[in-house]
Amino acid sequence: MRTLLACMTGFALDLLWGDPRWLYHPVRIIGAWISLLEKGCRAVCKDKKGQLLVAGGVLWLLVVAGAFLLSWLLLRAAEQVHPAAAFALESFWCYQLLACKSLREESGKVYQKLAEGNLPEARKAVSMIVGRDTERLTEEGVVKAAVETVAENTSDGVVAPLFYLIIGGAPLGFFYKAVNTMDSMIGYKDEKYRYLGRCAAKLDDFFNYIPARLSALLMIAGAFLLGMDGAGAWRIYRRDRKKHASPNAAQTEAVCAGALRIRLAGDAWYFGKLYKKEYIGDDIRPVETRDIVRAGRLLYMTAALAFVLFGGVKLSLLFYL
Template sequence: MITLMACLTGFILDLICGDPIWLYHPVRLIGRFISFLEHLSRKVCRDNKRRLITAGVLMWITVAALSAAVPCLLLYAAGAVHPALRFVLESFWCYQLLAARSLGQESRKVYGKLKEGSLPEARKAVSMIVGRDTAKLDEAGVIRAAVETVAENTSDGVTAPLLYMMIAGAPLGFFYKAVNTMDSMIGYKDENYLYLGRCAAKMDDVLNYVPARLSALFMTAAAFLLGMDGRSAWRIYRRDRKKHASPNAAQTEAVCAGALNIRLAGDAWYFGVRYPKAYIGDDIRPAEAEDIVRAGKLMYATAILSFLLFGMLRLAAVLTG
């Protein structure tokens, strides 16, 4: 019950406050640890492919284990002092592990720059929330990039951490965030990370498999509730959910594209290299700046539906256990 209340408190705090820029985020500490281990691995393994794969596995185990063990021990120590202290600490961490408000705010910055008519500033704003090259994107490209990242991160930044925190509290939430951070830092399929980042990429796919599909279902329901094109969301989801190199990324993108009646994805540039990608959705109408706002509403509604269902399941488990 304490974990359930901590998740509720953290969820509400995230919706109200978002992630303060001035506050040091523990995921940044995880990121620095990953960078240290990457540097160490490359120094030891050099260009030996087999050693790099082994180092990647060891890195994954070390980062994931410590990211769960440290908060677990700190929560135990806090509980030994007083249960209220444990509750406050876990609530704060649950708040930090969620990203609904921050995702909405950052995408709104892109929308604001587009409404001001400043495409260069919009490119700069969207570059803060996407991994692709944005310097040459036209207005439609900026809009699609913002909508896609809101759709995809609805799962990575909200539904998935919520699910894992509901199962085992903040420690499992940190475990998930560590895996997700490793994937975002070293899980690329280019020459630099193909071997070292292989384990990180595969394990991120595993941990996001269920949350991504649950997010797609919740987002489809949200489309109906918000008066968007729910039928098209379901149709495009069933048709295009596998049109991505990742088994998970297209799940919510397909729903979002269908709900908004626009076409997403297509070829993208990463680190100066063009990567061919299939289109997701139907080109019924051109993407417009308001689609960023609509995607944000879908994200918030999906987050609330996710919390309600996971919370009810957690409460049922507590009452029957």
């Protein structure tokens, strides 16, 4: 019951405060740990592909196990002090591991710069939340990039962490966040990370498989509740959910494209190289700046539905098992 109450408190705090810049985020510690271990792996393995592949697995295990065990030990230590201390700590961590308000705020900055007619600043703002090159993006490209990252991170930044938090509390939440951070830092298919990051990429796909599909279904329900094109969201989801190199990324992107009745994805530049990508959705109407706001509304509705569903299932299990 404490875990469920801590998740409820953390969810409310995230919606209220988001991620203040002055507050040190635990993901930065995970990121620093990954960077340190990566340097060690490269120093030992040099450019030997087989060794880098093995080292990537060891790196993943050290990071993910470390994040889980450290948070578990600190939580147990807090319990020894007082149950209230453990509840406060777990609630705070649940709050930090969710990114609903911050995702909407960061995408909102992109919207604001576009509304002011400042495309260069909008490109800079969107570069803070996407991995692609943004220097040559048109206004439509900036909007699409913002909408796509809101759609994808509805799962990665909100629904998936909430899923693992409610199952296993803050330690399992840190486990997931470490998995996700590993993928975002080294899970690339370029020459630098093709071998060292392969384990991180594959296991991120594995641990996001169920949450991504739950996110998509909840987002479809959210589209209906918000008066968006729910039928279109379902249709495009069924048709385009596999149009991505990742088995998970297009799940929510397809729903969002259908709900907004726009076309997303397509070719994109990463690290100076053009990557060919399929389009997701139908070009029913032109992409417009307000689509960023609409994607944010869909994010919030999906998050609320996920909380009600996961919390309801957890509560039922607590009472009936």
